[in-house]
Amino acid sequence: MTEATLNYLMCPDATGGHRMAYWQWGDEQSSHVVVCVHGLTRQGRDFDTLAQALCRQATTPIRVVCPDVAGRGQSDWLQDPTGYQIPAYAADMLVLLTHLRPTTLDWVGTSMGGVIGLILCGQPDLPLPVPIRRLVLNDVGPVMQWQALQRIGEYLGQTGKFASLQEAADALWTTSSSFGPHTPAQWLALSAPMVKPMPECPAYLTLRYDPAIALPFRQVTPESAAQGEAMLWQLYDNIKAASLLIRGAQSDLLTLETAQAMTQRGPRARLLQFDGVGHAPTLVADDQVQAVTSFLLA
Numbered sequence: 001m002t003e004a005t006l007n008y009l010m011c012p013d014a015t016g017g018h019r020m021a022y023w024q025w026g027d028e029q030s031s032h033v034v035v036c037v038h039g040l041t042r043q044g045r046d047f048d049t050l051a052q053a054l055c056r057q058a059t060t061p062i063r064v065v066c067p068d069v070a071g072r073g074q075s076d077w078l079q080d081p082t083g084y085q086i087p088a089y090a091a092d093m094l095v096l097l098t099h100l101r102p103t104t105l106d107w108v109g110t111s112m113g114g115v116i117g118l119i120l121c122g123q124p125d126l127p128l129p130v131p132i133r134r135l136v137l138n139d140v141g142p143v144m145q146w147q148a149l150q151r152i153g154e155y156l157g158q159t160g161k162f163a164s165l166q167e168a169a170d171a172l173w174t175t176s177s178s179f180g181p182h183t184p185a186q187w188l189a190l191s192a193p194m195v196k197p198m199p200e201c202p203a204y205l206t207l208r209y210d211p212a213i214a215l216p217f218r219q220v221t222p223e224s225a226a227q228g229e230a231m232l233w234q235l236y237d238n239i240k241a242a243s244l245l246i247r248g249a250q251s252d253l254l255t256l257e258t259a260q261a262m263t264q265r266g267p268r269a270r271l272l273q274f275d276g277v278g279h280a281p282t283l284v285a286d287d288q289v290q291a292v293t294s295f296l297l298a
Contacts, residue, residue: 006074009099011092013083020092021074022067025051030061033102034296037113039280041209043073045193050283053293067096071210081212090119097129106134106296111280114140122235134296135241139251139280141258142232146222148253157214159207168195168205178278186284236266243269244295248277
């Protein structure tokens with residue numbers, strides 16, 4: 001399949017349920033599934049380039065599934081914004097995995113998507129259809145720097161009003177330049193799925209996520225973040241999947257010290273760093289794509 005298909009799945013919640021969208025590439029009958037989950041304000045189309053490369057390079061049938069986490073992309077916004085938290089997202093992913101019924105399962109998680117992967121990989125008693133075989137953590141680990149979380153919080157929830165796609169792409173770049181070098185075409189392709197017409201003023205565009213995702217995020221304190229670190233390290237130490245850790249060499253979220261510690265404990269992840277990139281690599285550049293595809297398809 002050379003184009004993604006858009007699919008929907010109902011997920012339960014305290015207010016009666018919400019619809020989660022997911023983009024599917026490759027052989028829809030394949031039982032080898034690679035799930036790719038995006039970062040905090042992003043959506044599943046971030047992985048178009050990677051998904052196409054996986055489908056092109058795989059020597060046996062493969063299916064690449066890229067969900068839009070609740071409140072983002074084509075997925076429903078939650079009626080109760082307190083539901084915008086990692087455990088709820090992980091619960092949605094369990095529903096998705098049960099629906100997909102893979103016999104071989106790999107996971108690629110960028111930032112927030114990596115934390116969701118830690119939860120699914122690090123709890124052996126979860127009802128996964130099959131254990132995750134290979135795990136890619138893209139610029140995230142058990143320790144996330146408080147200054148980086150504060151930086152993200154400064155723009156989170158500000159979905160904007162833009163007269164054109166190019167104007168929106170330029171505005172996105174002001175908060176995302178740490179993603180590293182991109183050609184204008186690459187950045188426009190990453191930006192296009194991030195916007196939609198404003199409901200109250202369709203001549204203008206706005207970012208395609210619920211501003212209310214900022215509410216639970218802003219309740220995080222340095223103390224609660226520190227408490228979360230201990231839990232995340234415990235989850236990481238439980239991981240049995242072969243693991244690849246990708247880090248932007250200038251990342252302000254994942255320090256080199258934490259990354260190196262992740263190579264020495266738990267699954268002893270293999271660490272790859274990319275120069276000229278901060279938080280987080282977009283997996284669009286050829287060297288980044290090749291690193292992930294060679295790991296997953298080995």
